Amino acid sequence: MRDSFTLYAQEIKQAVDMRRALEHYGIAVNSAGYALCPFHDENTASLKVYNKSFYCFGCGKGGDVIRFVRDLFGISFREAVEKLNADFTLGLPIGQRLTVRQARDMKPRQAQRLRTRSDEAEQKAQRFSEYLDLLQEEDHLRFVMEMCSPLEGEETPPAEWVNASRRLGYVGYLLDHFYLQENAESIAGKADNAA
Ligand SMILES: [Zn+2]
Numbered sequence: 742m743r744d745s746f747t748l749y750a751q752e753i754k755q756a757v758d759m760r761r762a763l764e765h766y767g768i769a770v771n772s773a774g775y776a777l778c779p780f781h782d783e784n785t786a787s788l789k790v791y792n793k794s795f796y797c798f799g800c801g802k803g804g805d806v807i808r809f810v811r812d813l814f815g816i817s818f819r820e821a822v823e824k825l826n827a828d829f830t831l832g833l834p835i836g837q838r839l840t841v842r843q844a845r846d847m848k849p850r851q852a853q854r855l856r857t858r859s860d861e862a863e864q865k866a867q868r869f870s871e872y873l874d875l876l877q878e879e880d881h882l883r884f885v886m887e888m889c890s891p892l893e894g895e896e897t898p899p900a901e902w903v904n905a906s907r908r909l910g911y912v913g914y915l916l917d918h919f920y921l922q923e924n925a926e927s928i929a930g931k932a933d934n935a936a
Contacts, residue, residue, distance in 0.1 A: 746819065746822065746835075749822055749826070749833045749835050750807060750818075750822050752831070752833060753806065753807065753822060753825045753826060753829075753831065753833070754793060754805055754806055754807065755867065756829065756831055757806050757825055757829050757831075758792055758793070758806075759790050759791060759792060759793060759794060759795050759805075759806055759809070760774075760790050760792075761829075762806045762809060762810065762825070763776055763790060763795075763809075765828060765829070766810075766813060770790050771786055774789060774790050774791075775787065775788060775789055775790065776788045776790055776795075778797040778799055778800060778802070779813055780797060780800055780802045780812060780813075781797070781799055781800040781802075783799050787799040788802075789878070789881060791874040791877065791878060792870050792871065792874050793805060793806070793870075793871055793874060794806075794874065794878070795809055796878060796881075796882075796908060798881075798885055798901060798904070798905065799901070800904070801900070801903075801904030801905075801907065801908065803908055806825065807821045807822060807825065808821075810824055810825055822835060823835050868919075871919075872916075872919055875912055875915055875916050875919065876916070878908075878912050879909065879912045879913065879916065882905045882906075882908055882909040882912060883909070885901060885902070885905040886902055886905045886906055886909065889901040889902040889905065890902060
């Protein structure tokens with residue numbers, strides 16, 4: 742059951758764009774891709790909305806659409822997955838006991854999807870857009886750190902700087918991870934071709 746749940750979470754993240762989720766829950770996103778952060782009090786929009794993630798430059802909160810719903814409604818991971826499934830009528834059979842047959846079909850079905858050419862292209866495009874998102878966010882975080890860098894003699898750096906620096910570490914990790922994964926895939930692809 743745990744595996745199918747992770748699978749559902751993945752499907753939800755693919756299906757529901759961050760912006761769509763925000764707007765669905767009544768949070769307007771401006772033309773620059775910013776929204777008023779629901780997690781802290783503010784008058785100027787500092788929550789940046791990316792395709793598949795968000796990050797608030799004011800309070801440092803960030804994550805994917807499931808994290809957003811969890812924090813917005815104060816609910817668990819499981820509840821957030823169920824809520825998104827219901828609110829966006831995705832029709833995933835969450836919470837229903839899988840029949841042996843359904844459970845058995847789950848993995849091959851996924852594998853088959855991966856094998857289909859068009860889906861493969863779609864996945865690549867998806868991954869590429871996530872990658873661009875991360876690059877964009879990294880750029881932004883660097884900019885924020887520059888703008889908010891501690892003044893000379895200042896003992897504690899501004900909170901914005903600390904938050905951005907933390908998030909930058911994580912984004913850097915994700916980008917490295919992406920790079921390694923792409924590399925592993927292309928190496929595996931070459932080995933496949935050679936065989
Ligand atoms: Zn915030």
